[in-house]
Amino acid sequence: MKTALQTYEPVLGFEVHVELNTVTKMFSTATNAFGDQPNSNVTAGDLGMPGTLPTINQAGIDYGIKLGLALNCTIAPESRFDRKQYFYPDLGKNYQTSQLEPAIAYDGYVDVELDDGEIFRVEIERAHIEEDAGKLTHIGSTGRIHDASASLVDYNRAGVPLVEIVSRPITGAGERAPELARAYLATIRDIVKALNVSDARMERGNIRCDANVSLMPIGSETFGTRTETKNVNSTRAVAAAVESEIIRQAKVLDAGEAITQETRHWDEEARSTRSGRPKSDADDYRYFSDPDLVPIVTDEAWIERLRAELPENPLQRRRRLREEWAFSESEFRDVVAAGVLDEIEATVVAGATAEAARKWWMGEIARIANEKGVSPEGLGVTPADVVEIERLIADKTINDKIARQVVGHVAEGEGRPTEVVEARSLAVVSDEGALTTAVDEAMAANPDVVERIKGGHMQAVGALIGPVMKATKGQADAGRVREIILEKIG
Amino acid sequence: MVDNIAATAHIALTEDERQRLTAEFDPIIDALVVTADEQLPVTVNPLPVNNKLRADVVANELSNEQALSAAPESQDGQFMVPAILDGE
Numbered sequence: 238m239k240t241a242l243q244t245y246e247p248v249l250g251f252e253v254h255v256e257l258n259t260v261t262k263m264f265s266t267a268t269n270a271f272g273d274q275p276n277s278n279v280t281a282g283d284l285g286m287p288g289t290l291p292t293i294n295q296a297g298i299d300y301g302i303k304l305g306l307a308l309n310c311t312i313a314p315e316s317r318f319d320r321k322q323y324f325y326p327d328l329g330k331n332y333q334t335s336q337l338e339p340a341i342a343y344d345g346y347v348d349v350e351l352d353d354g355e356i357f358r359v360e361i362e363r364a365h366i367e368e369d370a371g372k373l374t375h376i377g378s379t380g381r382i383h384d385a386s387a388s389l390v391d392y393n394r395a396g397v398p399l400v401e402i403v404s405r406p407i408t409g410a411g412e413r414a415p416e417l418a419r420a421y422l423a424t425i426r427d428i429v430k431a432l433n434v435s436d437a438r439m440e441r442g443n444i445r446c447d448a449n450v451s452l453m454p455i456g457s458e459t460f461g462t463r464t465e466t467k468n469v470n471s472t473r474a475v476a477a478a479v480e481s482e483i484i485r486q487a488k489v490l491d492a493g494e495a496i497t498q499e500t501r502h503w504d505e506e507a508r509s510t511r512s513g514r515p516k517s518d519a520d521d522y523r524y525f526s527d528p529d530l531v532p533i534v535t536d537e538a539w540i541e542r543l544r545a546e547l548p549e550n551p552l553q554r555r556r557r558l559r560e561e562w563a564f565s566e567s568e569f570r571d572v573v574a575a576g577v578l579d580e581i582e583a584t585v586v587a588g589a590t591a592e593a594a595r596k597w598w599m600g601e602i603a604r605i606a607n608e609k610g611v612s613p614e615g616l617g618v619t620p621a622d623v624v625e626i627e628r629l630i631a632d633k634t635i636n637d638k639i640a641r642q643v644v645g646h647v648a649e650g651e652g653r654p655t656e657v658v659e660a661r662s663l664a665v666v667s668d669e670g671a672l673t674t675a676v677d678e679a680m681a682a683n684p685d686v687v688e689r690i691k692g693g694h695m696q697a698v699g700a701l702i703g704p705v706m707k708a709t710k711g712q713a714d715a716g717r718v719r720e721i722i723l724e725k726i727g
Numbered sequence: 728m729v730d731n732i733a734a735t736a737h738i739a740l741t742e743d744e745r746q747r748l749t750a751e752f753d754p755i756i757d758a759l760v761v762t763a764d765e766q767l768p769v770t771v772n773p774l775p776v777n778n779k780l781r782a783d784v785v786a787n788e789l790s791n792e793q794a795l796s797a798a799p800e801s802q803d804g805q806f807m808v809p810a811i812l813d814g815e
């Protein structure tokens with residue numbers, strides 16, 4: 238990519254589709270849910286049956302406005318819905334209900350934080366509300382679309398509300414174009430997650446990104462011909478797709494050939510894009526206003542009510558928390574990457590120190606979660622549990638080693654930490670008599686170690702602590718054991 | 728234009744049909760040009776009715792059997808349609 242960027246300046250553009258997590262679909266009263274029996278979350282309207290009429294879901298409009306506000310957009314005083322016609326069996330109506338002009342929200346921006354903390358502002362052209370299409374499964378000899386003999390259609394997803402966020406062309410990213418692509422998509426994901434307007438699970442297609450890439454000679458102000466790589470559905474993949482497309486286009490241009498304006502597909506295995514179909518002109522969709530749906534007219538009161546519900550901007554929140562917790566840049570980045578920011582915040586709110594919260598969520602909890610192949614927040618250990626465990630350690634009821642076992646037992650569903658400690662009799666042996674006996678036995682069994690300690694080899698104490706811990710099944714307070722040993726040796 | 732619309736709509740035309748449609752389209756397009764006037768008010772929703780919104784509550788769902796009852800062909804609870812070769 239370095240060679241390509243000596244000659245060309247990349248211009249990026251993103252269209253991000255966000256599936257909203259409303260209870261029902263955008264224009265019908267069918268359930269909006271993932272993974273149900275095919276064609277069970279449908280009304281007659283979703284199947285395109287004649288004589289049916291659409292209705293507008295208020296929640297979908299509210300979510301669209303909130304997302305628009307979070308993207309610093311102007312909310313349209315009046316917007317309407319249009320029919321985008323195309324013939325493909327993933328929509329029974331033969332058109333997708335969308336918004337041509339104006340969108341519900343337009344002229345915004347989003348500040349994207351790059352790896353080194355630099356802020357790159359991406360301008361948002363528009364965010365419009367539309368509906369998702371159904372799911373096609375191509376059946377045939379190989380499962381590949383070109384060999385398919387028939388297709389199966391599930392309309393459960395048809396009509397699920399989407400907000401499509403369209404950026405303006407992005408220039409000036411240079412060699413950081415792939416990094417910006419990844420950070421932009423992550424920023425949109427964080428925003429919709431914070432707003433709770435989407436489940437925001439990219440692996441389920443809740444957020445899908447089309448990446449536009451073109452190159453222009455450095456110094457030029459005329460954009461080159463762009464390609465659109467469809468459905469790049471992870472932050473890692475969008476970075477790789479942008480990089481791969483920059484390299485591919487530079488080769489084409491260097492050879493004196495022209496870029497074809499087309500849709501391309503990201504091939505995860507080959508780590509490159511491949512040609513799809515030539516892109517249709519907007520004219521081919523023959524947009525026209527949907528006569529069955531009335532205009533959406535917003536007023537100040539409505540917008541301000543929704544603005545009041547907006548959460549703190551994720552970027553500002555991260556900066557605030559990093560400062561409050563006094564984590565280093567790399568510690569904080571690891572926490573964000575591990576996806577446990579919310580858990581650590583909740584743990585701190587529940588009474589733990591930030592350092593202790595980080596220790597548990599990035600340490601033992603992350604380790605067990607990783608072992609089980611689940612996310613840390615899905616393990617079943619709550620922020621309150623972490624606070625309880627910290628309290629048990631501070632009380633000297635348990636030591637660090639036992640505490641880690643307790644986390645494991647809580648994750649197994651054995652109850653809250655205090656219950657686990659009681660049920661499994663894990664409380665530290667604080668009976669001085671029992672500890673002294675164990676120390677005496679350990680010293681008697683290891684006279685050579687005792688001699689070495691007497692000779693000034695203090696680190697040899699560990700060799701006596703070990704047997705004591707073993708004798709007490711790990712339930713002794715190591716600090717206290719050390720004290721007793723040193724008292725005895727004098 | 729006729730060719731483009733036919734291609735977009737996945738319709739194969741014979742040469743005769745093509746010529747007949749081209750002849751029919753021309754006067755329609757001439758008539759439409761007259762209305763392509765930005766001064767004209769938008770009349771798609773002529774009634775002063777806005778914001779007809781509904782609550783986000785499930786209703787009127789079909790069962791899988793009802794949904795497929797009119798399908799010429801189905802398999803595994805899904806509609807079966809001819810192979811799509813030029814889609815995405």
